[in-house]
Amino acid sequence: MLNKFKKHIDQNFPFLENSKLLLATSGGIDSMVLAHLFSELKYSIVLAHCNFQLRGLESFGDQNFVQEYANANGIPFFLTQFDTEAFANDYKLSTQIAARELRYNWFYELLETENYDYILTAHHADDNIETFLINLSRGTGLEGLVGIPAQNDKVVRPLLSFTREEIVEYAKENSIQWREDSSNASDKYLRNKIRHHLVPLLKELNPQFMESFQKTQSYLNESQELVEDAAVMVYQQVVREEGETIIFDLNQLLRLPNYKSYLYQWLHEFGFTAWDDVYGLVESQSGKQVFSADYRLLKDRKVLILSPIFQEVDDEVYFIEKNTPAVNIPLNLTFCEAADISDASNSIIFVDEDKLAYPLILKKWKEGDSFQPFGMNGKSKKLSKLFKDEKLSLLEKENCWVLWSADQIVWVVGIRQDERFRIDNSTKNILKIALQ
Known part of the structure; x- marks a missing residue:
């Protein structure tokens, strides 16, 4: 796997070789294998561990394990602890979403303060399948089926083309130690149900399922690129921008045979989710509005106006x-x-x-x-x-x-x-x- 990994990095992420890398390290098998691979290739890495304090003493066991590994191997180490449940309650988030917000905010803060270049995470091919099936089960557009991106801004996922089986085999061959998260054994979470029951069944039905799935996602990504290209070209005909305000010409929009698809493509990145309400604005009376967390879409005669929501003091x-x-x-x-x-x-x-x-x-x-x-x-x-x-x-x-x-x-x-x-x-x- 080491040679395959090196070839993968050289072909797809050559910029990592001379970069300072922040490796998100939970102590689980995936992140420990990733740390071992980059150490073997003599890359400049630092380990960053988040203690979310969700599993009592087990969470502190993970923390100590990663810290001891870093010390034993002479790898710089960063640690933080979060009161994740309090944060989730304060901001009305699920525990999983809260943990994600906390850790990525911290990772980006470390990039800035410590002058690191990229964040590495240990997502792999089986994570991609699970995410695909989760999104499919909940209902999604094309962007929910194209999978986890191998790179998203400063976040790089070098293991996405490797399966869980390959990772486990490499860990055993190289006597890599890791920590098991007890929550992974529970079927309480949808991802675990898919991991424990659905994915094994799919692999049983088709022994070449992983290869077939990766081909499918490749085709879906190509389709998504076509959609994005079309959306950009049509955007120039329908939209004008005035500072932070974006104005959609409804006369031009309604000439499109699939105008709802274009609206979705243009607006989903602004956090809108009530799509029936968004589409309904096109035919509604002036003054009607739809809100996302940070933006407002307003119908005004023959246009839709998208603008940020500013929290201003009315009596200033x-x-x-x-x-x-x-x-x-x-x-x-x-x-x-x-x-x-x-x-x-x-x-x-x-x-x-x-x-x-x-x-x-x-x-x-x-x-x-x-x-x-x-x-x-x-x-x-x-x-x-x-x-x-x-x-x-x-x-x-x-x-x-x-x-x-x-x-x-x-x-x-x-x-x-x-x-x-x-x-x-x-x-x-x-x-x-x-x-x-």
């Missing part, structure tokens, strides 16, 4: 003193004296500075706010009516800031100036305010 207020040349929070505004007022626009206003009461106040609009729009001869208008007339989306309304002088609006920023601060024949000092 910013004060701007006289002679302030510029502010950059929460908006980029500049203030200067002016003589020429020819470039006035929605983004640039000119006001009679002597009419202003300092400090000026910049804050989000609120329901009930009203002002006297420039050019309407002193007539009052509610901001909500202005937004409706301007056909602003819900997202645009939420992001609207207002500049106040005492209790009067000077400017609905980027939209309309107030009449009361306009320049007239008696104006002596002109202030130019610009939104960058």
